[in-house]
Amino acid sequence: MGKLRFITWLVLVMLIGQPALALVTDLSNKRIEIRYSFNGADLILFGAVGSSAVDPVNDNFDVVIVVRGPEARTVIRQKAKVGPIWINDESLTFPSAPGYYAVAASRPLSQIASDAVFASYGIGFDHLPLLANTPRGLAAPDGEFRSALFRLQSNSGLFRQEQDSVIHVGEGLFKTDIRLPANVPVGDFLVETFIFKDGSIKARNRITLAVDKEGFERAAYDFAHGYPFWYGLVAVFVALTAGWLAGVLGKK
Amino acid sequence: MPLYLPIAELSMNIFLVIGMGAVVGFLSGMFGVGGGFLMTPLLIFMGIPPAVAVATESNEITAASVSGALAHWRRQGVDVKMGLVLIVGGAVGSFFGAQVFTYLRSLGQVDLMISLAYVVFLGSVGGLMFWESVRAIYRQYKGIKPKLKPREDRHKAWIHALPFKMRFRKSRLYISALLPLGIGMFVGVLAAIMGVGGGFVMVPAMIYLLGMPTNVVVGTSLFQIIFVTALTTIFHSVNTQTVDIFLAVLLLVGAVVGAQMGARLGLKLKGEQLRALLALMVLLVCVKMGVDLVVEPTELFSVGEAGSH
Numbered sequence: 001m002g003k004l005r006f007i008t009w010l011v012l013v014m015l016i017g018q019p020a021l022a023l024v025t026d027l028s029n030k031r032i033e034i035r036y037s038f039n040g041a042d043l044i045l046f047g048a049v050g051s052s053a054v055d056p057v058n059d060n061f062d063v064v065i066v067v068r069g070p071e072a073r074t075v076i077r078q079k080a081k082v083g084p085i086w087i088n089d090e091s092l093t094f095p096s097a098p099g100y101y102a103v104a105a106s107r108p109l110s111q112i113a114s115d116a117v118f119a120s121y122g123i124g125f126d127h128l129p130l131l132a133n134t135p136r137g138l139a140a141p142d143g144e145f146r147s148a149l150f151r152l153q154s155n156s157g158l159f160r161q162e163q164d165s166v167i168h169v170g171e172g173l174f175k176t177d178i179r180l181p182a183n184v185p186v187g188d189f190l191v192e193t194f195i196f197k198d199g200s201i202k203a204r205n206r207i208t209l210a211v212d213k214e215g216f217e218r219a220a221y222d223f224a225h226g227y228p229f230w231y232g233l234v235a236v237f238v239a240l241t242a243g244w245l246a247g248v249l250g251k252k
Numbered sequence: 253m254p255l256y257l258p259i260a261e262l263s264m265n266i267f268l269v270i271g272m273g274a275v276v277g278f279l280s281g282m283f284g285v286g287g288g289f290l291m292t293p294l295l296i297f298m299g300i301p302p303a304v305a306v307a308t309e310s311n312e313i314t315a316a317s318v319s320g321a322l323a324h325w326r327r328q329g330v331d332v333k334m335g336l337v338l339i340v341g342g343a344v345g346s347f348f349g350a351q352v353f354t355y356l357r358s359l360g361q362v363d364l365m366i367s368l369a370y371v372v373f374l375g376s377v378g379g380l381m382f383w384e385s386v387r388a389i390y391r392q393y394k395g396i397k398p399k400l401k402p403r404e405d406r407h408k409a410w411i412h413a414l415p416f417k418m419r420f421r422k423s424r425l426y427i428s429a430l431l432p433l434g435i436g437m438f439v440g441v442l443a444a445i446m447g448v449g450g451g452f453v454m455v456p457a458m459i460y461l462l463g464m465p466t467n468v469v470v471g472t473s474l475f476q477i478i479f480v481t482a483l484t485t486i487f488h489s490v491n492t493q494t495v496d497i498f499l500a501v502l503l504l505v506g507a508v509v510g511a512q513m514g515a516r517l518g519l520k521l522k523g524e525q526l527r528a529l530l531a532l533m534v535l536l537v538c539v540k541m542g543v544d545l546v547v548e549p550t551e552l553f554s555v556g557e558a559g560s561h
Contacts, residue, residue, distance in 0.1 A: 039254035039263045075556030077360045085545040088360045091556070148553035156555075182256065182263035217258040224259055224493045232489030235497045236482040239315035242501055246508040247319020 021061075021203040022050045025193045030207075032180060033214040040157075043178040049195050049203065050172055062105065062112040062196040063166040063174050066123055067209070069100025069158075070187025076145050076152070092145040093133040099185035101128065101153070104164040104176045113199045121201065123194065125150050125161050157181035178209075186211050259496035260304045266502065272298070273506020280316075280507070281514025282521075283530040284470075286477065288313050288448035289374060291503065292366075293537055302363050304496055306353070306447035307488035311500040313449045314481045316507055317474045324471025331422035331468045335475040337429055338436035338454075342480035345440025350487035353445050357492065360556055369446050370541045377452050378534030385527035392524065411461070423464045423472075431462060436476065443484045449477040452534070 025047035032041050049061060074097040080089035103124055105112060119127045130149075132141035141149075153159040158181060166176040178191070189209040195202045213221055224231045255266040272294055280287030288309050295305035324330055356362045391397075414428030435457045439450035454473045458464045464472070489495045518526060 034256060034258075036256050037254060038256040075360065077554050077556055079549055079552045079554070081548070085364075086547075086549055086552075087364050088554070091360055145553070149555070152551075152553060152555050182254070183261065213258060217256060220258045220497070224489070224495070228490045228493050229486065231493075232486035232495060235311050235485050235489060235495050235500070236314060238497055239311050239482070239485070239500065239504075240318055240478075242504055243315035243318030244322070246315070246504060247322060249508070 021195055021197075023193060023195055023203040023205050024048050025191070025205060025207055027178075027191065027207065027209060030209055032184075032209070032211040034186065034212065034217055035214055036217060038182060038217075040182040040184070041180045043180070043209070044175055045178055045191060045193075046173070046175050047193055048171075048173050060197070061202070062107055063168075063176075064106075064109070064112065064123060064194040064196060065102075065104045065166060065176055065178075066190075066192045066194070067100065067102040067104075067178055068098045068190045068192075069185050069211075070098070070189070071096035072099050072185060073097075074099075074149065076148050078145070078148070092141055094130060094141065094149065095133060095138070097130060097149060098128070099187070100158050100180070100189065101125075102160040102164065102178065103162060104160075104166050104178070105162060106166040106168060106174065108162060112196050113201075117200060121194065125159065156183060158183065158185075180211065184211055186213055255498070255502075257496050257499050259494065260300055260308075260499060262299070264298070264300075264499075268298075269499065269502045270506035273503035274510035275506075276503075277316075277507030277510025278514035278517075279510075279533065281511030282518040283514075283526055283533075284518065285530065286313055286316065286449040286451045287507065289370070289446070289452060289534065289537060292447035293370065293541065296363075296366070300499075301494070302366055303353070303357055303488075303492050303494040304499075306366065306445070307485065307492065307494040308496045308499050308503075309447035310443060310481045310484040310488065311495050311497065312503045312507070313447075314478055314485060315500065315504045316511075317449060317477045317481070321471065321474035321478055324474060327471070328422075329468050329471030330475045331420055331464070331472045332475070333418075334420045334423055334425075334432060334462075334464070334468075335472045337418070337432045338439075338472070338476040339479045341433040341436025341438075342440035342443070342476060343483050345437035345442075346444045346480055346484045347440075347487060349441035349444025350484065350491055352441075353488070354491040364545075365445060366447075367541045367545050369442070371538055371545065373442065373446070373453065374534050374538035375542070377456070378531050378538055380456075381527055382531035382535060385524045385531055388524040389528065423462070423468055425463065427462065435461065436480075439476075440480050440484075443477075443480050444487065449481055451477060 025045060028044040045065060047063065074094045075091055077088040077091040079086045109118060109124060118124050122129050130141060130146060131138045132145070150159055160179065164177050164179065166174050168174050189211060190206055191209055192204065192206045194204045212218070253266045254263045256263045276287045276291045276294065279290060291312070292305050292309045295309065296302050321330070353362060356365050411427060411431060414430050416429045417426055418429040419426050435454065439454050442448060442450045442453060451473050454476065455469055458469045458473065459466065485495055
């Protein structure tokens with residue numbers, strides 16, 4: 001009987017105690033404003049892990065941080081040779097691919113946990129759930145197009161995996177850099193932090209980050225998209241005035 | 253110093269943008285051309301999305317043509333009636349050009365269309381110009397003087413056979429309105445799909461097809477370009493929201509300074525030498541565009557433009 005009770009107790013602890021660690025995270029800046037001088041942004045994420053809210057964890061733990069940008073319709077096109085020239089031929093549309101996706105970790109992912117664990121939480125390029133428009137409706141995309149999406153977005157700095165590392169400061173404290181390139185999409189970002197120990201997840205939390213155009217940049221964008229005819233008219237007026245002014249100044 | 257362009261949605265170095273304007277302005281001041289055919293490919297080459305490059309360059313050309321057109325206006329160098337007929341044609345052409353542009357953009361084929369248009373038009377215009385200027389230089393070297401045809405014989409018979417004849421006093425012409433309408437329409441299409449003013453087609457067409465006297469050709473062409481590029485700017489703004497005023501104004505600042513210096517250098521060179529150099533430059537852009545179409549790209553895949561629905 002004693003043995004059974006012990007096992008029941010153990011199972012209960014395992015079930016209830018799944019997020020056995022307390023985790024808090026924060027960003028150096030939770031609202032990124034795109035203004036005229038915007039050329040990308042570097043943020044710092046701080047976090048602390050404790051076995052309870054007061055006791056810091058000092059033994060080995062791993063941190064994986066996933067930042068996801070707003071999802072948008074993304075088209076990938078493939079060039080093919082038609083006659084003597086190369087033209088865009090086949091294309092694949094991802095109705096909602098993240099516009100930004102970054103994974104930072106304290107060690108190479110393969111050393112932190114097994115592929116199956118990452119797959120179950122959808123962590124990493126290879127496990128990111130992605131669907132594409134196909135003739136049969138929404139379906140898993142062709143592997144070539146999927147890897148092209150990652151390659152192209154990585155080249156423009158929008159997808160980053162294992163390029164940034166999480167640094168252990170000590171006493172359960174850790175930090176990492178989050179780099180947003182100048183071409184970052186605007187919208188709401190999710191920053192998820194996962195704490196791993198012995199290959200399984202011990203704690204997770206999520207905080208949000210907003211990227212938005214501000215001030216004049218926001219006004220110009222809204223004007224161009226909300227009132228395109230009037231924007232065009234203003235553009236012409238500005239051009240005529242500037243051109244006339246340039247002529248006057250040029251003569252002097 | 254980086255500057256975020258809110259419509260293009262990317263960040264560019266402000267001095268690089270002004271510098272690009274200055275270099276193109278210098279060349280256009282030296283050769284007396286608008287420079288759209290140099291600026292649009294340069295913008296695309298610098299990573300500006302093609303749709304933004306074409307639409308923004310239309311806006312810049314409007315600005316760049318104002319002072320020239322005013323100067324010609326004061327010198328009585330604008331045939332307003334002819335200009336208006338060209339503008340009507342240009343408006344129709346630009347409207348359809350912008351529609352085609354928007355449609356092809358949604359198919360992901362707008363880059364191809366821009367490249368093909370550049371290769372075909374720059375290739376043929378540059379080739380003709382090069383041939384003509386080399387012949388002129390050769391003749392001058394040999395001392396041959398070409399015989400000028402009398403003005404009355406300049407029109408081909410089929411031009412006189414066209415209906416809807418109109419009198420253009422300033423150009424001293426009595427020709428069918430269909431001809432300038434057609435030319436205006438063609439140039440309007442080019443303006444909308446290539447991000448050019450179209451002077452490189454308009455000026456030869458006015459001289460060789462319409463037989464306009466040279467003192468009103470450039471002024472009338474600039475007059476027409478202002479209106480057609482202004483309309484093109486509005487069409488692109490409504491269809492695709494790709495006109496970046498800030499980029500256009502910055503390019504203009506550089507272009508104004510560059511054009512002043514270019515014009516000074518241009519005065520020191522002979523007309524046919526200038527034309528030969530210009531032709532070479534036109535052909536160079538054409539060849540660059542052509543090679544990019546033919547050579548296998550290192551990356552076969554590309555991400556579609558964000559706005560293409």
